[in-house]
Amino acid sequence: MNSEPRLPEHPLGDEPAGTADGVGGDGRDLPGPRGFFGRFFGALTGADDEGGAEPGEKAGPPDAPGMVNLRRMRVDDVAVPKAEIIAAPDTIALQELVEMFREHGFSRIPVYEGALDSPLGMIHLKDLALKHGFGHESDFDLRPMLRPLLYVPPSMTIGVLLQQMQQKRIHMALVIDEYGGVDGLVTIEDLIEQVIGEIEDEHDEGQDVLWLKEKPGQWLIKARAPLDQVEAETGLRLFEEEEDEDIDTLGGLLFALAGRVPEEGELIRHDSGAEFEIVEADPRRIKRVRMRLPAAEKAAETSEAARQAR
Template sequence: MGQVADGGSPAIAEASENSEPGQSSEPASRGLLSRFFGARAPETEIQAEQPKAPLPAPPPGLGNLRRMRVGDVAIPKVEIEAVPVTITRDELVEKFREHGYSRLPVFKETLDTPLGLVHLKDLALEYGFGSGNGRFSLRKLIRPLLYVPPSMPIGVLLQKMQVQRIHMALVIDEYGGVDGLLTLEDLIEQVIGEIEDEHDEADDAYWREEKPGQWIVQARAPVCDFEAVTGMRLADAEAEDEIDSMGGLVFMQLGRVPARGEVVVAENGVEYEVVDADPRRIKRLRVRLPGVAPAE
């Protein structure tokens, strides 16, 4: 009784008779499935074809301590400044002077065999102030550092740094190799925002001229103001509508955040050297106009 073996149910037959000639029965069957399963296949297909915009970096706040991971904040391995344990005293002093850091990782043969870190204060107290006549040995200056996985929440690492009084950590991948580096300052900046120290440029000094045709420029410097100083058009009409800062100009040309030390040459011949950057943003640039030789 009621089986559809010999002609189908009256409801389905009536629907077939009312359909227009040449019209497929697929919409009717799809509507039936939608009523049973709540399917919305057409809208799902359209949504799948639309690319998702990249998520912006989260603003500073206490929620980042739980939400963000070590891998989100760490400086990539290729940008780590480190020294071998066999380095001489003069070379180590020059390394500190060149980069302006107070701590540097120390490794044995490669960065994947780290030994610890050396602090500028220890170097100055042991071999500076007129007491540097003895034989130099970096090993006795090495301090311990932390080794953490990239999946660790930054709040957990911040607590470990506070308890163990170690302000630098190396990120170790699943194979035991070094994957990145971060400091206590990097973690605090995720909560309170960027920290300006004595090595950073003043807020009102967007740029300074190193020599004719070459400037050190803050990434947040307005493009139009810097164009007025150089007397050269740096952004085309299309880019001017989308960007405001010098860092945004370089980011638009590459489509990504460049690494520190990377050089970008624009079509008009202007060179942008990335002096300072982290994985999330550009901080400072060295801009050279066409015809200006690079500094030695």
């Protein structure tokens, strides 16, 4: 059985013997500063200086893309939470699986037996299409088409995981907690986006918009929207960090205010004067929320009435 491929110690090739002070062994000048891929692999293997930035470069804010993130960010910083993982049971019918791929636009979906905490592997859209052509399901058998997944701890740095994905040619990983349960999901695209920024394709258009401003003082917001971004958009202070450091999304705030998972249609009022209407929810989580600022709405209506009266 072939062993797994290993990365060379120096990904860009061995350094020629006899080099010193920028001069090659044959007397030629060595190349100047490395390009993108040189810095990328240098940061990945730890060859660069601490921080991963070239001399004169700024590391940027903690959430900014950059190669410094390969060693600064952990897997749980970028993983999709367990509640948001789209996965399929091993008993799923062919047409249901096709519809799942169509609805979500993914190319890979994890497959489990019984519950997500018992994963079996992942199904690739290409394997499904090549074998069945989205045709009849009389001979449909999911398990032989499954590909392996990586299983990683939440504390692993994203650079180490990216290197493992490159070595093993497995581009999806499940984050496993201390008890062996599934805690999140990460793809190779999630990791690379932390280095070069957002990668959008034809299926990404409009899918990751966290909020929509419907009118002055009113927004339709996804519950997973980061709380600090909601505050920046609306201009309201909704949460003090010293209150509970575990709250970092709008849904988490509403859960804390209600003391339970709010029901669809429920109205929750905040001390700031903001009102939150639960637009979409299920028994386990909130999905979408309509946020209203009554004062802003009233000011906009007054302004509009004054304009029409002129």
